[in-house]
Amino acid sequence: MKMTNLMSVNFMNTLETFQSKKLPQKISYAITRNLMNISKEYQVYAVQLKKVFDAYADYMVRDEHGNIRYSPNGIPIVDEAVTEEFYEQLTDLLNIEFDMDMYLISLDLFDYEDKDSRYDVLSADDIMKLQMILCAPNI
Secondary structure (H helix, E strand, C coil): CEEEHHHHHHHHHHHHHHHCCCCCHHHHHHHHHHHHHHHHHHHHHHHHHHHHHHHCHHHECECCCCCECECCCCCECECHHHHHHHHHHHHHHHCCEEECCCCCECHHHHCCCCCCCCCCCCCHHHHHHHHHHHECCCC
């Protein structure tokens, strides 16, 4: 599957949310396996992101205590003189594409009975998020 760094960050964040939940084994396995696959690519992204941040370290806006100020989405705020090129670098990094071998499961696996309350309850939104990542359209 073609994936961008932005997708990998979003997928990782979503899957990490469900990693510690008690779910049917096949769903749990798919979450863990995909997290392991994505984390390899995420490590490459993280190294490159650090390089971008390091390149603009002298332009990062700091508070009165010398701490870097961050935007609400967690990105360091930089001087206006370099804001455009800084965000261009970040956008380029987030849009890099790569092939990811995703472990996909059937939609039917989410249709399970939990008579003994062994599993954590998933909301409809949770199920939809997981299905978007873990299920191929025609499986």
